[in-house]
Amino acid sequence: MISTISNLQERDLKHVWHPCSQMKDYEDFPPIVIKSGKGIYLYDENGNRYIDAVSSWWVNLFGHSNERISNALAHQASQLEHVIFANFTHEPAILLSEKLVQLTPEGLNKVFFADNGSSAIEVALKMSFQYHMQKNKPKKKRFLALSDAYHGETLGALSVGGVGLYNEVFQPLLLDTVRAQGPDCFRCPFKDKPERCNAPCLSFVEEKLELLHEEISAIIIEPLIQAAAGMKMYPPVYLKRLKALCLQYDVHLIADEIAVGFGRTGTMFACEQAGITPDFMCLSKGLTGGYLPLSVVLTTDEVYEAFYDDYDTMKAFLHSHSYTGNPLACRVALEVMKIFEEDNIIEEIQAKSAYMKQIASNVFCGLPYVGEYRQTGMVGAIELVRDKVTKEPFPGCDRIGYQIYKIALEKGLLLRPLGNILYFMPPYVMTKDEISLMIERANDAIQEFFAKYK
Template sequence: MSLNNSLMQRDLQVLWHPCTQMKDHETLPIIPIKKGEGIWLEDFEGNRYMDVVSSWWVNLFGHANPRINDRIKHQLDNLEHVILAGFSHEPVIELSERLVAITPEGLNRCFYADNGSSGIEVALKMSFHFWLNQGNTRKTKFVTLSNSYHGETLAALAVGNVDLYKKTYEPLLMTTFTAPSPDCYNREPGESWEDYSLRQAVAMEQLLAEKHEEICAVIVEPLVQCAGSMRMYHPVYLTKLRAACDRYNVHLIADEIAVGFGRTGTLFACEQAGITPDFLCLSKGLTGGYLPLCAVLTHDRIYQGFYDDYDTLRGFLHSHSYTGNPLACAAALATLDIFEQDNVIANNQKLIQKMADATAHFADHPNVAEVRQTGMILAIEMVQDKTTRTPFPWQERRGLRVYEHGLKNQALLRPLGNVVYFMPPYIITEDQIDHLAKVAWEGIELATR
């Protein structure tokens, strides 16, 4: 038995993998990875796979990046972890200073959590608690967009709207208000992204006008609803939403966990709308894909709403064991160094254009409804009927066929249902993009026969 197969059998005896129907692995092999280097993952038989999905959207500058490695190794020799209540350390102070400097103006307080879903919970609790500290007991609800996703802990699930993840747990979840998504896949023929997004903003305005006295905050994924099949919308929606939240005295939570740190073409997606949210949630790419860490940034008005004598019990008494972990902060600092020193955002413009050029012909495929792109995120939506945009029955799992073809051709193309997407590390080359486009085209041909 090969080492790959031996490890797979050992795995299946003891592991329960995330977001997986384990029975699939009776026929679909698990791939044990021996090492990562740059864009490549390598198994124990020497097979290599381009990590086109950045290992669930976290990896920005490749596996085993020497600059991030060195920063973590140096930190490991000094301090691996310390409680952040009553104590601090240099990496978390420096990281906070730098995040305040690079995020939208006015966000000047950093609160840390262990991962993205936990950070969403922080923002939700902080918003609710702020209003409570103001003596406002009516604001207990949140507004979410249809087709949204914010994580899989219970409060994060509650403010999401993808049935695949949420429906089973509905009895456990708090109730929310749902506004229609500005997802431009649903625009009318000939309608622009901007016009459709403006039209959808009207429904949000109406909801806030009617229910604002009950609403703590609106939570959105700026520009791209990632787990919601990589659906995208125009920045004008965010501009309108910020104005509406101000008008009706409602907080705005921007979940940039997946779309932050250059994924949409700017360092943060909110920049494209020229807005500052009340809460900005950052994770995934924050550490370059090395270690779990989430930063929730907010402004002084929120911070001052909790600042009081202890016996008033107005403090935000929320914590995580590994809050502000020094090793994770070191990885984040190295990641920010690379952004600053390598002119990443400007250099990515060539890659963005190359991805567009390499996949332009997909729009002519009889089973492709749309090729859409926002910055370094590109999605190809397969359908049964192009004219009516009738989807393939989900039970047929057409995207899985593309995934299996990719694995045979050095590409990790893990789909979202019938949507094939690229969200690669920023070190990808133009030749590698051409290879991915070729493999994706072949996979879609096979999948739609």
């Protein structure tokens, strides 16, 4: 039997529960059935083509059905698909670990494998806590996180998240997290500008540390961009000063580079721009170029040594996943690292991001309902506001971003919103002409919506 598009949609809705969705919405707007992808484009069962401007949830770096990555995956699948990672190892994991240590900030010499971003966050939180317990600092049982933070959706990750949409209902189950107001450069309470500020908003974190540092195991942060909060961007000086505070108060720094790593901010890793080495760095998403689930936590020799002893001391880090260090995912990730190195991808990202910023700023900044167009590397965000002068936001119930998203899809553009913020996070293989087309279609969708908006 040949499945029709409507038949597949009906069968999907009969059994599939989609993420980050109110399933009732699917009654009027059923899921689009994607048949194939190539480069920056996705193709549905009806032959419609969509520019994947969000890299399919920020993971696809080098285009769909990338020939190099596909070939690497096929070759590895013919040799070894998986093996237990306790007391066993394999070449792809070893080579990938060596490459990641080489690429990340100096001092991150140990690599722990997991299988998704939330799991990496759980690993870092647990490692930090257990480190302090084994260093005879039993009071350090809490974590400090920023307002509007997002670190994943397992219970530990939700505990350090600050976006109520995701964690509010689960509050009775969550850890007792210390919360500090995070940076908000668009609505800066100090009336400062990112290009000239010295991060006065870090005082909110410093106040908490002065009072509670003996209880705090680690601070967790999304370097340079708070992504799910609406692509809130802030300058590197904030990170630099934050690292100094962590050293001063004997608190670990966990850098959640799951969304912003691997070139997204214009450097291989966001922490590079501040010249800092965190105690833990969590990586996932772009690590495998969108092919397979994989995450890693990199940490220092100092942390590692606190767990290194005879087994009967029970200092070992007893955390595992069935698919830890999966050879297929490791081999794919290794090929992604080779592409970065052999094709000078960071230089290419910097050139394309400068072009994207110039074009997008010219197009969007003059629109009456655009409060700001902001960009860091290959991440651009359009913040829609009711009033450009006061920066008054649209009420959340208006769901303006969602309506524009649906219009953009009709124009062949996948531009998923974050509330009333629309963002670009395209694959790096996008050409300058395709960048212009992406921005043109986004502009058309915004103009079409506001032509009807009352």
